[in-house]
Amino acid sequence: MLNGGLLDRAGIAARIPHAGAMVLLDTVVASDGTTIHARTDSHRRPDNPLRRDGRLHAIAGSEYGAQAAAVHGPLQAGAHAVAQPGMVVSVRELNWTRARLDDIDGPLDVHATCLLATRQQLAYAFTLAHAGTTLVEGEVGIILS
Numbered sequence: 001m002l003n004g005g006l007l008d009r010a011g012i013a014a015r016i017p018h019a020g021a022m023v024l025l026d027t028v029v030a031s032d033g034t035t036i037h038a039r040t041d042s043h044r045r046p047d048n049p050l051r052r053d054g055r056l057h058a059i060a061g062s063e064y065g066a067q068a069a070a071v072h073g074p075l076q077a078g079a080h081a082v083a084q085p086g087m088v089v090s091v092r093e094l095n096w097t098r099a100r101l102d103d104i105d106g107p108l109d110v111h112a113t114c115l116l117a118t119r120q121q122l123a124y125a126f127t128l129a130h131a132g133t134t135l136v137e138g139e140v141g142i143i144l145s
Helices: 009-013 058-077
Strands: 027-031 035-040 086-096 108-117 121-130 133-144
Touching (some): 058 086, 058 133
Antiparallel strands (some): 027 035, 121 133
């Protein structure tokens, strides 16, 4: 953790099973026992690996929610904890208010709330927002290895 509770991109990368451009979150703004708030500008980066034909479809927002979930657990477990490997097995109730994310001029706020956490599985509700407007929302289910 850095700067009174903030975690930077390098700190996030050290805790989740993603590397390079696939680390989509830039900073963790806040986290507690059930929620996490992250921020990012990765939706505007040309090397974003989720882009197709130069565009980032809103459905990619589910991966932003999943990464927030992945970093939330280690933040609760301690300073040097890392996420247990897992796989997203479900995306539910996915809704978006616009087709693309790459044309948003400014950072995205990623909020995730833990709905279920066991040794074998996680479930999180998430929202992606810009300037207070929800762009994508849904739930992700993760099976842990």
